[in-house]
Amino acid sequence: DNHHIDSMFGGWVMINADKLDYATIMSALQNGNFYSSQGPEIISLVKDGNKVKIKTSGAKQIAMTTYGRKTKAFNAKNGEPITEAEFELIPSYEYFRITVTDFEGKHALTQAYKV
Numbered sequence: 562d563n564h565h566i567d568s569m570f571g572g573w574v575m576i577n578a579d580k581l582d583y584a585t586i587m588s589a590l591q592n593g594n595f596y597s598s599q600g601p602e603i604i605s606l607v608k609d610g611n612k613v614k615i616k617t618s619g620a621k622q623i624a625m626t627t628y629g630r631k632t633k634a635f636n637a638k639n640g641e642p643i644t645e646a647e648f649e650l651i652p653s654y655e656y657f658r659i660t661v662t663d664f665e666g667k668h669a670l671t672q673a674y675k676v
Contacts, residue, residue, distance in 0.1 A: 572599045575669075599667035606659070606671060608650070615659055616645045617669070622662045627654035627676075637664075650676045 575598050578589040589595060596603050602618040617623060619642030624634035631654070635646040642664070650657060654676045661669040 598669035601661040601669035
């Protein structure tokens with residue numbers, strides 16, 4: 562629900578699907594194989610035990626937010642973009658979500674995943 566024409570159409574749903582057909586797209590959406598983006602790209606996201614690794618397009622910041630709004634972040638240094646990060650997952654987090662922010666302030670957001 563948006564009542565501000567200047568902020569409409571500023572993002573996309575990025576879907577991980579093998580084919581561009583109705584059944585494959587709907588299956589990807591139903592299985593959570595998508596993320597939202599205003600431009601930054603999430604190339605891969607892998608949860609392995611108590612770690613989560615993410616690879617992205619060039620970013621100013623890659624941040625993980627958890628239960629209780631606890632956040633850990635990796636930031637670009639000296640204007641050099643970062644393209645990957647690894648976060649440790651602690652069971653008390655309950656869930657995590659990752660936000661990728663580019664140098665223009667645009668974001669890509671994963672879904673919330675259970676720890």
